[in-house]
Amino acid sequence: MTRVVVENVWKVYGDQTVLENINFEIEPGSFISLVGPSGCGKSTFLRMMLGDEAPTRGRILIDGEVLEDEPSPDRGVVFQKYSVFPHLTALQNVMLGLELAQRPVLGRLFGRKRRAARVAAIEMLQSVGLSHSVNKYPAELSGGMQQRLAIAQALIKKPKILLLDEPFGALDPGIRAEVHEIMLRLWREEKMTIFMVTHDLSEAFKLGTRVIAFDRVRTRPEEMKAYGATVTFDLKVDGKSLPPQVPVASPLAAAAQ
Known part of the structure; x- marks a missing residue:
């Protein structure tokens, strides 16, 4: 708070x-x-x-x-224009924040840390109603779904x-x-x-x-x-x-x- x-x-x-x-x-x-x-x-x-x-x-x-x-x-932020990476899947978009926080140079986690990040990202996608779209790219999502993805992306870092x-x-x-x-x-x-x-x-x-x-x-x-x-x-x-x-x-x- x-x-x-x-x-x-x-x-x-x-x-x-x-x-x-x-x-x-x-x-x-x-x-x-x-x-x-x-x-x-x-x-x-x-x-x-x-x-x-x-x-x-x-x-x-x-x-x-x-x-x-x-x-x-x-501080997280969500803009009117969907601020997601078009070349990454929904899951990869949300995981990226956790990966960059822990590995700012490589931007990629491995082993147990990667599995934990994946679980956290999937849970966040479920919370915004995208549990069936984890492997879809932004271009495959509707405008409302892309905005939900942007919200998940902003909230993954709590x-x-x-x-x-x-x-x-x-x-x-x-x-x-x-x-x-x-x-x-x-x-x-x-x-x-x-x-x-x-x-x-x-x-x-x-x-x-x-x-x-x-x-x-x-x-x-x-x-x-x-x-x-x-x-x-x-x-x-x-x-x-x-x-x-x-x-x-x-x-x-x-x-x-």
Whole structure:
């Protein structure tokens, strides 16, 4: 279980401020839905959580320690585009994370360690409903199955934090609902903290225990570079928390009612 604290985080590229003064604290085991218009910095924030980028100002703490400025096994990620290796079978895709962790140079295990990795990978594939597809290549799988494979690939290392960047946006509604249920079950079983970027409000409220919106509060042309997006809405899905900065006329507030 992992607690995340975001303290006065800004992200600036040259003269363009993307995010400003982001502050919130996340309880261990939360499922956080990040919403807001395109270009408001949601994916930028996710990249900072992953360690791909560092805050320009402020800091992100995980269990009281400043976030490492590079990706690490305690953070898994699933993108909208299926991030699997096309030349490897489903089983090989999932095993690869365990192999690289133990043999970073050769990327291959042998003997007892390989057998243990194989068993763990098969169990993970079973947990996402791919027990009958372990020897299939990604091209032989449907879009929903490929996304389930990407989830298995991200979870095999047992990350403390899982980052989802619009992972279900390309799926048909029926398949999306099925993958939603798998994701919720895995979240409960693995007791992870999850951050999910989505443009779908119904998805945000269905999956998240908390919905946080990023948006720009200064939108005049002369202000667009100097000021970035900040937290404009923060709601626990059970309705127990509405911070004072939430405007009464917020469209997200109306959607939540």
